[in-house]
Amino acid sequence: MNRVYNFSAGPSMLPLPVLERAQKDLVNYQGVGSSVMEMSHRSKPYEAIIENAEAKLRKIMNIPDDYAVLFLQGGASMQFSAIPMNLARQGDTMDYAVTGNFANKAMQEGARWGKAKAVSSSKEDGYHHIPKITADMLDKDAAFLHITGNNTIFGTTYHTLPEHGDIPLVADWSSAILGKEIDVAAHDLIYAGAQKNMGIAGLTVVIIKKALLERELDPIVPTMLRYRIAADNGSMYNTPPCFAIYMAGLVFDYLDEIGGIAVQEKENRRKAELLYSVLDASPVFKNPVAAEDRSITNVTFFLPSAEETTAFLAMAEGRGMTNLKGHKVAGGCRASLYNGMPYAGVEALVQCIRDFENGLRK
Amino acid sequence: MNRVYNFSAGPSMLPLPVLERAQKDLVNYQGVGSSVMEMSHRSKPYEAIIENAEAKLRKIMNIPDDYAVLFLQGGASMQFSAIPMNLARQGDTMDYAVTGNFANKAMQEGARWGKAKAVSSSKEDGYHHIPKITADMLDKDAAFLHITGNNTIFGTTYHTLPEHGDIPLVADWSSAILGKEIDVAAHDLIYAGAQKNMGIAGLTVVIIKKALLERELDPIVPTMLRYRIAADNGSMYNTPPCFAIYMAGLVFDYLDEIGGIAVQEKENRRKAELLYSVLDASPVFKNPVAAEDRSITNVTFFLPSAEETTAFLAMAEGRGMTNLKGHKVAGGCRASLYNGMPYAGVEALVQCIRDFENGLRK
Numbered sequence: 001m002n003r004v005y006n007f008s009a010g011p012s013m014l015p016l017p018v019l020e021r022a023q024k025d026l027v028n029y030q031g032v033g034s035s036v037m038e039m040s041h042r043s044k045p046y047e048a049i050i051e052n053a054e055a056k057l058r059k060i061m062n063i064p065d066d067y068a069v070l071f072l073q074g075g076a077s078m079q080f081s082a083i084p085m086n087l088a089r090q091g092d093t094m095d096y097a098v099t100g101n102f103a104n105k106a107m108q109e110g111a112r113w114g115k116a117k118a119v120s121s122s123k124e125d126g127y128h129h130i131p132k133i134t135a136d137m138l139d140k141d142a143a144f145l146h147i148t149g150n151n152t153i154f155g156t157t158y159h160t161l162p163e164h165g166d167i168p169l170v171a172d173w174s175s176a177i178l179g180k181e182i183d184v185a186a187h188d189l190i191y192a193g194a195q196k197n198m199g200i201a202g203l204t205v206v207i208i209k210k211a212l213l214e215r216e217l218d219p220i221v222p223t224m225l226r227y228r229i230a231a232d233n234g235s236m237y238n239t240p241p242c243f244a245i246y247m248a249g250l251v252f253d254y255l256d257e258i259g260g261i262a263v264q265e266k267e268n269r270r271k272a273e274l275l276y277s278v279l280d281a282s283p284v285f286k287n288p289v290a291a292e293d294r295s296i297t298n299v300t301f302f303l304p305s306a307e308e309t310t311a312f313l314a315m316a317e318g319r320g321m322t323n324l325k326g327h328k329v330a331g332g333c334r335a336s337l338y339n340g341m342p343y344a345g346v347e348a349l350v351q352c353i354r355d356f357e358n359g360l361r362k
Numbered sequence: 363m364n365r366v367y368n369f370s371a372g373p374s375m376l377p378l379p380v381l382e383r384a385q386k387d388l389v390n391y392q393g394v395g396s397s398v399m400e401m402s403h404r405s406k407p408y409e410a411i412i413e414n415a416e417a418k419l420r421k422i423m424n425i426p427d428d429y430a431v432l433f434l435q436g437g438a439s440m441q442f443s444a445i446p447m448n449l450a451r452q453g454d455t456m457d458y459a460v461t462g463n464f465a466n467k468a469m470q471e472g473a474r475w476g477k478a479k480a481v482s483s484s485k486e487d488g489y490h491h492i493p494k495i496t497a498d499m500l501d502k503d504a505a506f507l508h509i510t511g512n513n514t515i516f517g518t519t520y521h522t523l524p525e526h527g528d529i530p531l532v533a534d535w536s537s538a539i540l541g542k543e544i545d546v547a548a549h550d551l552i553y554a555g556a557q558k559n560m561g562i563a564g565l566t567v568v569i570i571k572k573a574l575l576e577r578e579l580d581p582i583v584p585t586m587l588r589y590r591i592a593a594d595n596g597s598m599y600n601t602p603p604c605f606a607i608y609m610a611g612l613v614f615d616y617l618d619e620i621g622g623i624a625v626q627e628k629e630n631r632r633k634a635e636l637l638y639s640v641l642d643a644s645p646v647f648k649n650p651v652a653a654e655d656r657s658i659t660n661v662t663f664f665l666p667s668a669e670e671t672t673a674f675l676a677m678a679e680g681r682g683m684t685n686l687k688g689h690k691v692a693g694g695c696r697a698s699l700y701n702g703m704p705y706a707g708v709e710a711l712v713q714c715i716r717d718f719e720n721g722l723r724k
Binding site: 002003004006008009010011012013014016019020022023026027028031032033034035037038039040041043073074075076077078080081090109112113193195199200201202203219220221222223224225237238239240241242243244247320322323340 | 366368374384393396400401442471474581587600605684685702
């Protein structure tokens with residue numbers, strides 16, 4: 001099959017066995033006589049699907065029992081609002097580490113609810129590093145410290161978590177979850193859109209310490225944004241995004257079958273090391289990110305001119321490598337190396353980089 | 363293929379040609395080398411998919427140009443909050459017609475934002491009819507009148523819209539949209555979850571008069587719940603539920619190909635008439651809904667005892683008819699006859715009813 005190497009920042013490549021499994025069962029799921037898409041979310045076959053998805057995610061991420069797993073809608077952007085509404089009272093102070101575009105959007109959304117404060121920012125150097133945070137930098141009354149674990153647009157990540165003392169740590173791990181081992185117990189709340197490593201767009205996973213579900217919320221908070229409601233109803237207060245949860249379950253099954261996240265992480269590190277090593281040795285291509293803060297999933301790189309960038313992107317596209325254009329706020333190029341991207345895709349990309357350096361243009 | 367007749371209230375049966383089309387293209391969409399599930403929402407192939415979905419929906423529903431079409435997430439339940447936040451100021455009066463469970467939930471959610479008033483209720487007779495509303499019943503300052511166009515749980519529907527004078531009319535048509543012709547221009551806002559006639563769970567469509575997008579909203583309203591933001595960004599302020607929109611587009615294509623909603627409505631009326639005629643003639647099965655308010659998509663019916671109900675449901679299940687159990691708040695039985703349910707499914711159901719009457723139990 002003529003399958004392209006899709007370097008999109010998300011939605012992005014899924015493991016081929018997952019797609020083939022979904023295709024096989026699409027019209028008639030395991031012989032029950034209907035598609036997963038047609039199943040009542042209250043039916044026995046669907047209940048087994050959502051229960052398996054949660055159980056497998058708990059297994060592969062090693063999620064402690066005192067954390068709830070919620071399957072929600074609206075993307076990480078909806079959580080930018082739900083988090084303050086659930087963890088802070090109106091007017092409370094909330095600390096944000098501003099390491100990029102989405103971190104900034106999260107803070108702006110927090111400002112609709114309370115006092116959203118930037119405890120650090122790497123805006124001045126174009127978000128090319130992750131500023132170090134120590135507990136003394138935080139507001140002692142902050143409802144939480146919010147970080148964007150991996151910055152998709154700028155290609156940076158936290159390799160170690162910030163110090164946060166007694167302030168709850170909230171992390172958007174949308175573009176790294178399941179791509180590397182994450183210590184859930186070191187967080188109070190983790191959230192992630194599914195459309196990178198977990199499955200398809202339209203599902204957002206929230207992993208939250210159960211103790212945080214107990215507080216009384218402001219009556220103005222919509223029922224659909226209340227984590228407690230979602231937790232008490234097994235993510236089925238209303239009809240959940242059934243098919244997206246099913247697809248995520250297939251991805252979790254797949255990761256479990258290949259040996260877990262540690263195995264996938266090793267492969268992801270191999271992919272990233274190959275690409276970074278070629279960029280670092282290149283006379284033409286540059287990666288501007290501080291070496292110690294480089295993301296293993298999103299690798300940004302730049303050519304000397306807009307013309308060369310366009311020529312390189314066209315050359316890659318001609319070789320079956322798509323979506324390598326950088327985000328509009330960052331420019332240049334970006335290769336997203338999520339779990340679904342095979343090592344061979346990165347080999348094809350580095351070959352393209354080398355050929356371009358050597359004057360080839362197709 | 364061993365396909366069951368799934369009478370679920372939603373998610374529910376999809377037209378088989380739609381499922382087969384999705385299956386065929388699942389791994390490699392029209393030869394582009396990736397699945398729709400993997401496509402960047404900013405990619406050319408995906409842009410064509412979302413543009414087609416909107417254009418086809420506008421065509422088959424005859425949506426006027428001064429209405430925006432929004433593809434959102436969170437289900438109708440999320441709209442219960444978004445509607446007040448977009449159409450009313452905090453503390454404003456909003457009128458609700460309480461014709462069932464979801465109408466009541468919508469009102470309760472409105473009460474988080476303003477003064478939500480029940481202008482009518484059919485609670486006293488178990489929601490078995492639709493109370494008539496005239497413009498003089500409405501609060502002259504009401505931000506809107508909210509109706510639930512079709513009541514999935516109780517099997518009632520508005521065959522004519524209420525009088526509403528100058529008060530904007532907002533209607534939840536989740537369980538009837540695309541199943542019958544709806545005069546969009548007679549509404550100010552229509553919303554619907556997709557998991558009945560439009561496609562799969564995880565997509566909510568809002569059709570709103572563009573003039574209603576212009577007002578300044580309270581700063582506290584989350585960006586993701588602002589209709590103006592969704593409209594200005596072509597429903598892609600953040601990653602939309604891409605695959606659910608694709609599936610909806612396939613359903614819209616299918617309806618267009620068979621001749622439009624009028625053709626489907628005629629078939630739906632045939633299905634409903636067959637079932638109601640058998641229930642009305644039955645010495646055992648009863649439909650309690652006022653004849654003039656009967657839904658053509660959700661048909662409730664009751665047997666004399668819980669034992670007989672259980673026996674009938676088991677008999678139907680044994681014959682490949684699933685999800686006929688009534689909603690827990692209504693009890694009894696319910697057959698949802700959405701677009702995806704073939705006439706043969708209703709024939710099988712009425713045969714089962716007749717056989718049960720005649721003493722058969724399998």
